[in-house]
Amino acid sequence: MMRDAVALSAATAISAQGLTKRFGDVRAVERLDLEIPAGEFFGLLGPNGSGKSTTVHMLATLIRPTAGGAQVAGCDVLTRGSEVRRAIGVVFQESALDRSLTAWENLRFAGALHGLSARETRVRADELLALTGLTEKRNTPLAALSGGMRRALDIARGVIHRPRVLFLDEPSTGLDLMNRRRIWRFIDGLRRETGMTVFLTTHYLEEAAGCDRVAFIKAGAIVRRGVPPQLVAALGDYIVEIEAPDTQALAQRFAGRLGPCIVDHDCAFFRVRGEPAEFAKLQAELAPQVATLQVRRPNLNDVFLWVNEPEFRS
Amino acid sequence: MTARAVYAVIEREIIRLFRQRGRLLSAMVRPLIWLFVIGAGFDAVLQHSGAPSYQYFLVPGILGMTMLFGAMLAALSMVYDKESGVMRMLVVAPFEHYWIVIAKLLGAVLAAVIQAILVMVLLAILGFLRGALAPAALVAGILGTAFVCASLGMLVAAWTKTLDNFAVMMNFVIFPVFFLSGSLYPIEHLPPALRVVAMLNPYTYGVDLLKHGASAGGGLFGPDFAITTDLGVVIGFTIAATLVACVRFSRDTAYEPLIRFLAKNRNE
Numbered sequence: 001m002m003r004d005a006v007a008l009s010a011a012t013a014i015s016a017q018g019l020t021k022r023f024g025d026v027r028a029v030e031r032l033d034l035e036i037p038a039g040e041f042f043g044l045l046g047p048n049g050s051g052k053s054t055t056v057h058m059l060a061t062l063i064r065p066t067a068g069g070a071q072v073a074g075c076d077v078l079t080r081g082s083e084v085r086r087a088i089g090v091v092f093q094e095s096a097l098d099r100s101l102t103a104w105e106n107l108r109f110a111g112a113l114h115g116l117s118a119r120e121t122r123v124r125a126d127e128l129l130a131l132t133g134l135t136e137k138r139n140t141p142l143a144a145l146s147g148g149m150r151r152a153l154d155i156a157r158g159v160i161h162r163p164r165v166l167f168l169d170e171p172s173t174g175l176d177l178m179n180r181r182r183i184w185r186f187i188d189g190l191r192r193e194t195g196m197t198v199f200l201t202t203h204y205l206e207e208a209a210g211c212d213r214v215a216f217i218k219a220g221a222i223v224r225r226g227v228p229p230q231l232v233a234a235l236g237d238y239i240v241e242i243e244a245p246d247t248q249a250l251a252q253r254f255a256g257r258l259g260p261c262i263v264d265h266d267c268a269f270f271r272v273r274g275e276p277a278e279f280a281k282l283q284a285e286l287a288p289q290v291a292t293l294q295v296r297r298p299n300l301n302d303v304f305l306w307v308n309e310p311e312f313r314s
Numbered sequence: 315m316t317a318r319a320v321y322a323v324i325e326r327e328i329i330r331l332f333r334q335r336g337r338l339l340s341a342m343v344r345p346l347i348w349l350f351v352i353g354a355g356f357d358a359v360l361q362h363s364g365a366p367s368y369q370y371f372l373v374p375g376i377l378g379m380t381m382l383f384g385a386m387l388a389a390l391s392m393v394y395d396k397e398s399g400v401m402r403m404l405v406v407a408p409f410e411h412y413w414i415v416i417a418k419l420l421g422a423v424l425a426a427v428i429q430a431i432l433v434m435v436l437l438a439i440l441g442f443l444r445g446a447l448a449p450a451a452l453v454a455g456i457l458g459t460a461f462v463c464a465s466l467g468m469l470v471a472a473w474t475k476t477l478d479n480f481a482v483m484m485n486f487v488i489f490p491v492f493f494l495s496g497s498l499y500p501i502e503h504l505p506p507a508l509r510v511v512a513m514l515n516p517y518t519y520g521v522d523l524l525k526h527g528a529s530a531g532g533g534l535f536g537p538d539f540a541i542t543t544d545l546g547v548v549i550g551f552t553i554a555a556t557l558v559a560c561v562r563f564s565r566d567t568a569y570e571p572l573i574r575f576l577a578k579n580r581n582e
Contacts, residue, residue, distance in 0.1 A: 062405055086408035096402035100330055112322030113407035157403065 327421030389467020452527025459520030
């Protein structure tokens with residue numbers, strides 16, 4: 001039994017059993033189970049306040065779980081915190097950088113904190129500055145860098161010691177599309193090069209499309225897991241999205257014809273199987289009454305929208 | 315490996331000290347104001363009573379003050395780190411969290427010692443560091459006071475969440491510690507209540523060590539305690555305060571403010 005656990009740990013980057021955190025009577029995370037193999041790109045997805053950050057903080061040994069346990073890189077988060085931290089890198093939702101230091105000084109500080117020698121730190125910092133396009137900003141004080149540059153530098157800070165497991169907690173919050181793409185190219189490059197495991201949390205679900213596996217979390221509990229293309233395919237072939245003043249009535253009218261429907265605010269979403277042959281007819285019929293009518297392929301946002309629907313779950 | 319991290323924390327503290335010119339400048343000017351304004355004022359009054367020079371008596375006191383402010387400000391950078399988020403970098407590093415307290419403590423000690431040396435150079439130039447210098451006692455006094463102030467700062471920092479209450483800290487920690495010590499007047503002649511408070515104040519013993527090292531005045535203005543007593547209190551307090559700060563910091567995660575915030579949002 002013990003031997004099995006050890007053998008498992010070599011190939012498992014992160015595992016959690018019944019991981020729970022309560023703050024007073026607030027349940028932040030409730031009985032979370034995870035099993036993430038080494039090298040996987042895993043996404044924990046959910047709205048703000050659903051327990052994503054708390055999960056990351058527990059796995060990164062920064063807060064103690066109320067109940068349950070977890071192992072990261074083969075070490076128990078409760079009893080071998082320092083060893084876990086040696087193997088991981090964490091990029092937090094908010095910046096961890098020092099505004100009074102320059103870009104290079106921040107990386108040097110981070111490298112030294114992880115026990116890298118001055119030479120190792122210099123070599124890796126130069127590499128990372130080049131990869132993030134910040135070589136010219138090496139000696140610029142942090143306060144003079146743009147938000148996108150600071151974020152890129154913060155991620156460089158999180159990987160300077162070449163962690164085996166990287167936690168990215170909402171890494172692209174507040175970034176524009178260009179910077180977001182640049183950061184993802186950088187992370188993809190690192191993954192290919194080092195084979196590190198990436199644990200991503202985000203509420204930008206488009207970002208998670210590249211994940212090997214995802215789990216949706218709501219109010220501290222995982223409500224659905226799977227492989228993104230399969231989850232999306234399970235929804236249907238198309239989503240018809242209708243925005244209208246009286247969405248409820250519209251939803252009832254078309255539910256039988258189009259397929260299962262869900263209403264979110266002013267929008268009705270229908271899951272459609274097969275080709276939407278009726279689309280032209282539908283458009284003609286609805287055009288005068290609706291604000292928008294859209295037929296598109298489903299994505300992870302739709303998966304999240306349907307996550308609580310019983311017919312989809314079964 | 316941890317040694318490298320400790321060194322990096324100390325190095326960052328010193329970089330910040332020299333980058334914040336205002337902080338360094340006020341550390342130099344503050345003691346001189348005391349010496350030349352308050353010291354000269356009292357000197358003028360005391361001269362008639364035939365007492366020894368009050369300005370010379372003040373030298374150890376203002377050296378102590380330099381270190382009290384210097385070490386406290388450096389120790390409170392711990393709070394700045396919590397607020398600004400730099401603490402995140404420290405808490406994910408691969409060593410036990412009490413090392414953060416120890417590294418910050420050493421950084422604060424070094425910042426205080428550097429400022430004390432700069433003030434001593436100023437005092438020497440101005441002619442206030444002459445006569446009865448006892449080098450060994452002076453070194454012990456500087457290190458002892460720096461450690462007492464730094465560990466007191468860590469103790470305060472371990473319980474402080476934001477820099478908003480810095481004014482509170484000034485009023486309820488730094489000023490009382492300074493005024494209720496032997497820095498401005500010999501303890502011996504204080505009213506009993508104040509005397510007891512001053513004797514319970516660990517900083518008093520650091521300043522007393524400085525008096526052993528650099529006091530020109532004997533008799534009335536001489537040290538209040540024996541060197542061994544001073545050393546005992548200084549070492550004892552430093553160890554006790556550091557231990558308490560380490561335990562408190564390791565238990566109370568650096569994320570508490572963030573977690574409270576999240577928990578509050580969830581409640582709403």
